[in-house]
Amino acid sequence: QVQLVESGGGFVKPGGSLRLSCAASGFTFSDYYMSWIRQAPGKGLEWVSYISTSANTILYAPSMKGRFTISRDNAKNTLYLQMNNLRADDTAVYYCARWGPFDYWGQGTLVTVSS
Amino acid sequence: QSVLTQPPSVYAASGQKVTISCSGSSSNTGNYYVSWYQQFPGTTPKLLIYDDYKRPSGIPDRISGSKSGTSATLGITGLQTGDEADYYCGAWDGSLNAYVFGSGTKVTVL
Numbered sequence: 001q002v003q004l005v006e007s008g009g010g011f012v013k014p015g016g017s018l019r020l021s022c023a024a025s026g027f028t029f030s031d032y033y034m035s036w037i038r039q040a041p042g043k044g045l046e047w048v049s050y051i052s053t054s055a056n057t058i059l060y061a062p063s064m065k066g067r068f069t070i071s072r073d074n075a076k077n078t079l080y081l082q083m084n085n086l087r088a089d090d091t092a093v094y095y096c097a098r099w100g101p102f103d104y105w106g107q108g109t110l111v112t113v114s115s
Numbered sequence: 116q117s118v119l120t121q122p123p124s125v126y127a128a129s130g131q132k133v134t135i136s137c138s139g140s141s142s143n144t145g146n147y148y149v150s151w152y153q154q155f156p157g158t159t160p161k162l163l164i165y166d167d168y169k170r171p172s173g174i175p176d177r178i179s180g181s182k183s184g185t186s187a188t189l190g191i192t193g194l195q196t197g198d199e200a201d202y203y204c205g206a207w208d209g210s211l212n213a214y215v216f217g218s219g220t221k222v223t224v225l
Contacts, residue, residue, distance in 0.1 A: 035214070044117065045152070045160065045203050047214035061213050101150040101165035102205075108159060 001064045002026040004096050004103045009109030016086050016113070022096030022106055024078040030074040033099035038041075038080050038092035039108075046092070049081070050099050118143060119204055119217035127194050128225045135220045137187040137204030143215055145185040147207040154201045154219075163202075164189060196224050 008020040008061040022034070038049040051058045058070055069082040079096050093108040120138040129132040137149060151164040164180035166174055168186065179190040187206075191198055206216040 005136065039152065044203070044219040045154075045216040046200075047205075050214070060211060062211065080170075101162055102152070102160070103162045103165070103171060105159045105161075 001097070003099070004104055004106035006094065006096055006106040006109040009094065011109045011112045011114065012086055013115055014087055014113055017082070017084045018086065018111060019095075020081040020083070020094055020109060020111075022081075024077045024079065024096075027098075027104075029072075029077040032114045034072060034079045035097050035099040035102065036068075036070060036079075037097055037102065037105075038090075038111075039095070040089070041094040043092075048094070051079070085109070086111075088113050117218040118208060118211070118215040119206065119218045121202075121204060121217035123218070124221045124223060126223045129194055129196065131194050132190060132192045133194055133198075133222055134191075134203075135189040135202050135222070137189070137217050139187075139206060139215075141185060143185075143206045143208040144182065144187055144204075146209060149180070149182055149204055149206045151180055151186040151189045152203045152205065154203065156201075157211050160203065162189035164177075190223070194224050198221055198222055200223050213216075 003025045005023045035050040051070045061069050067085045071080045091113045095105050095108045097105045128200045152160040153163050154160040160195045161202045167182040168180040177192040181188050201219045
């Protein structure tokens with residue numbers, strides 16, 4: 001069955017960096033666009049970014065453009081999110097999801113940005 | 116402030132029907148497909164409706180989706196206590212070049 005497993009979350013100080021990973025299995029990863037979505041504590045869902053099958057098309061939410069970088073390794077069936085210059089308002093659970101519509105989601109990984 | 120507007124909460128008695136609205140604009144719901152997601156506290160969101168009205172495999176037909184103009188609606192009939200959750204609509208926004216979600220609606224079964 002389809003599985004998406006995120007990792008890499010944790011505690012980081014403002015201005016710091018983190019790299020999230022999402023290991024995919026149970027489907028042909030290279031055939032699907034993938035996305036990151038986040039949810040701040042007690043808040044709603046916020047789309048972060050998506051990446052096309054061969055990484056030719058990449059889009060970001062305006063508030064994350066320039067600080068976050070999405071990438072993928074189809075040989076490793078893995079999606080990544082490099083997050084730089086993190087701010088307190090980036091604190092959230094970060095989910096990876098299969099794009100269009102978001103039919104499968106990972107369990108999420110918590111990123112906490114605090115001094 | 117979400118681009119897509121949903122009521123913060125809706126209430127209905129067990130066995131009754133509840134509807135959740137999702138209001139957008141021509142930049143999003145008016146010209147792009149709407150999806151709906153269900154989320155229980157502390158769990159991962161689940162896709163309920165895609166392409167305005169289609170149900171993924173395993174979603175019961177008491178769950179329905181519709182759209183008229185720039186407003187979409189999620190309907191749940193035969194309401195059960197197990198339906199108490201947060202529900203989010205989402206759609207692509209061609210002006211923002213971003214996917215946008217509604218602010219979410221909490222369903223409470225009286």
